[in-house]
Amino acid sequence: MILSLSGKEVAAQLEQQFPGSIIASSENNFLVKSESLLDIAEYLKSSPELDLDYLNHITAVDYYDYFEVVYQLTSIKHNHSLVLKTRCYGRDNPLVPSVVSLWQGADFQEREIYDLMGISFDGHPNLKRIFLWEGFQGYPLRKDYL
Amino acid sequence: MIASPSLNLEHYWQTLPPDWPGGFWWHWLVLTVIIIASVLTLVMGYIWIERRGMARMQARLGPNRVGPFGLLQPVADAIKVLIKEDIVPANADKIVHWLAPVIAFAPALMIFAVIPFQSGTAGRLADLNIGILYVVAIGSVSTVGVFMAGWGSNNKYSLLGAMRNVAAVVSYEIPLVLAIIGVVLIAGSLSLNQIVLAQDIPFILLQPLGFLLFFIAGCAEINRSPFDLMEADSELVAGFHTEYSGMKFALFYLAEYAEALAISAIITTLFLGGWRGPLLPPWLWFVLKVIIVFSVMVWTRTTLPRVRIDQLMALAWKFLLPLALINLLITALEVLAWPEALPWVMIPVNIAIMVVLVLLWSRFFKLGWGRVEV
Amino acid sequence: MAIKTEPFVINIGPVHPSTHGVFRMRATLDGEVIVDLEPVFGYLHRGIEKLAEERTYTGVIPLTDRLDYIASMSNNLAYVLAVEKLAGIAVPERAEYLRVIMAELQRIAAYLVAIGAFLNECGAFFTPFLYMFREREKIIDLFEMVSGQRLLYNYMRVGGVSQDIPEEFLPALGEFLKQMPRFIDEYDRLLKQNEILLARAKGIGILTKEKAVNCSVSGPVLRASGVKWDIRKADPYSIYDRFEFEIPTGEVGDCYDRYRVRIEEMRQSLRIIEQAMEQIPSGAVKSEVPHLIRPPVGEAYAHIEAPKGELGFYLVSDNSIAPYRCHIRAPSLMNLTALREMVIGWKIQDAIIIFGSIDITVGEVDR
């Protein structure tokens, strides 16, 4: 079985490294500030005991007030996984740092989120619409899309 | 459209059989009609054989609804294609686009002018004393047509396909001609009729390596699988004739099979003893042998995957060319030793030489797993 | 003297014989060599994730069929596992076994298509493809017995499967298991003993271990690169911990390895089906589940080892009858991440077979 790492434990561990960047944590996941996402992700990937080298998926959920971006990470070596979340506010130009530099697998998924949810990823090498065409009005996966 | 026969009319008059109705022009007219009709019929037969044979090899039935056993399928295809709209792409080079199918098709038909399909003078349109040279020269012309099609269509896939074709034909022409020279050495003549007459033992037995080389190079020359890179379905859409429709496409389609027919006819003439054979009438022997050769081509087409363009080149230059040269050398030595006619003892010897050489070369030469720099 | 050349941009697709549907690659060529390639998606983007938000939990199952349409059973399974995880629904034993049998049969069927298409792209003129389809028809017959459909089965339900198997199913399955190994050997010989195929496939399109993991590649493509990662073993969902099977891996990560891994996995799937057939208990095939499922507020991610790779469903519930958010982790899309690096520097013919060896379904890429 893939061991689901407890968000609380990992958050406690990270709190020393990155004070103030963790907003909340629960058994399944933990929520970080979007500004410090890249640093934390880098730590999660490179730290030997976590070694979360495999990015299962990225997705975004629209909660009207904010967008939640969810990262599911797995370590193939230790066979454990972790869910990392971040939030971004505002409906005009929500912005989250891109993790393509860490996990190349994020490339198409970030473009997909940009295309369908309208969240921009800062630092993405080729951020343009992936499924819909240039000039498509609106972002279909948002809850207020008509 | 048909090559003018030998200019030496005086001589020609004399070679005609005494009971031949009319003279030279009658001979020309009747045989031209016979050749065009039989080539077109045979090409349709080929298409039928290929579609049915291929279907059987692929665990299917193949066309069987149109006419008995689907025999009328090629006829229906031909009528349909001929009455279909003819599209010229907007930015195409109109003249080149229009001329290309003609130039590709005509040579395939012209080759049959010198191929003897029957004993005696009535069995061929012209008995050129340099028949095989004529075949090789004319055979290369259709490449020009293919390249014109690729260029004139203003389509990238067409251009890629055409360029592959030119590269392949230029490379494979050399082993092809070298393989022919072996036959010419033994027969002692360039005339196709003389070559047939010289085959008391079919040359496939005396020249097994030459036959192998000729068959491979011939398949590559006419874009049969596994060398069908020019119209590679899964890569280049339809290759050089991507932009062709209607009658022009029909000409390309016909040319493809007419070339296959021509190559099988040449193989039959050079290596399988042409029209010679017991019991049955000579022309029937000829047709039978041609169909057998073509069936082998169908077989390879259904079984073998396609090689890559650099592997195609490597096969020509590293495998076929050296072997063709060695074959030529050995044949020359044999002919030097027995200037009259090669004895039948040479059959097992030559076959053994072929086996050894091919095995040896496949040791030296690998198609190359992975990246091959050319 | 160097001849002045200039790059040549060619659009492969969206309608092209070898793009497995409507996929487009914008390739820049230098002669025959690819210097740049950009995959273009979206020609089959039907908005399944959006449509799922307006349907009930059960109503989403037919949509999942149409994701990877040559492996519908696997898609059903991944989705119902996610809903069961979200709502905490138990599944009867017999249904679990049926699910495993169907998922493994589906894997064989999907690999047959993958291998056939790969060989077809090598230029084998439909022959291997048609032979693979002959065997695939047998599997489809089995599926038709249980679900009445030939392609999009819609067989699994939340809390079990839609109906029990008819009594002639297990004998037919046994017959199939008896015949299939011989055919798999035949396909194996196709590549192992053909010089042209070896030359076309060996050493082509190498994907290294590190690159594969970094690019989130999964399934046979990941295993061919030498990573022993199979969710059936790593995170045994359903009842996969009860069966014995191996995880075949490749060494180099080239097209040949990807083909070998698929062949080997078909054999392992047969092993799993055999064991499941022996152990299958009798009993109910569906637990008592309300027609309109209202899972508690929360989220769940369930993933399975689908024929293409890790297929996951991320569901968010707001205690209504429809999912608040349904995200699909599509293996085909992720596996394409590495495509650009894999094909650059190769000939256009290689690019086609590298693409074929990754084996995508556009329905899943674009969703």
Place this chain on the structure above:
Amino acid sequence: MEVDEQAGLYVYSDTELDRAEGAAIESLKAHCQQAIPDPDKWLEEELRRNILLTSVDFMLNWARRSSLWPAICFPACCAFELIAANASRFDLSRFGMEILRASPRQADLMITAGTLTWKMAPQVKRIYDQMAEPKWVIAMGACGISGGIFASSYNVVPGYSRIIPVDVYVPGCPPRPEALIYGIRMLHHKISQRHTIEG
């Protein structure tokens, strides 16, 4: 957009090409909101024709229906039923249809197997336009007829008849190969009613 002085050609960047594609899709979407009716009027036509023309017609129609070469246009799920119909068990090659032309110029029949999205619509229309006359279209599957299960989506064209005229509709999701073969037989029937020569 840059201008290549030497060749006198316009060089577009990828972004510009993407925008152009987007504009084409939008304009097609704006123009194709109504279904195109079946263009053939043969049903109402009176059969007042002489024997010669009829037999010429018969011959041409026989040829056309006996060698329908399908174009490759396989967007989605139904493609697999189409391939299955081509494979050993159902074997469309019996009707002379095994020659799948990858080039639309040489094809007669477009079997639209699968969902059509607005992004794909311009390409399908272009393929249809590239096919040489006479040409026919079979809309295969629920998606091809009306958008099917995806009809309410933001990117799905509700049926191929919005962008190209369709001759035969084969319902099903996906239709079984038998249904497709039945549809092809219906098309054969339709072709044999055609008058090429106006008498």
